[in-house]
Amino acid sequence: MKLFKKWKARWEGYCKCCGKCCYEKEYLPGGILITDYSKPCRFLNEDTKKCNVYVNRFNACKECRKITLWTALFSPALPPDCGYVENVRNKIRPRFKQGHWLSF
Structure with a gap:
């Protein structure tokens, strides 16, 4: 269990908390993915780039992966x-x- 917690902390530490993954995405014809930075997740605080429901984000937001x-x-x-x-x-x-x- 200690090893898992250590690995999880290391994995979470890779995140720069930029919030770029918290904006709507859409595929265009031809398989091109675009991110619409004018449409943030409703739980994203754009000033701090932090999720307001981070601990429960997967239950609170169906788009969160x-x-x-x-x-x-x-x-x-x-x-x-x-x-x-x-x-x-x-x-x-x-x-x-x-x-x-x-x-x-």
């Missing part, structure tokens, strides 16, 4: 400057291209 390793690696919804992208996608993906296995 957990950022998993899979999401961090492959989701087009996360911007390039997202902490998860910088710490996971940009570090782990090159290993796959080189034929290496994941190591934590």
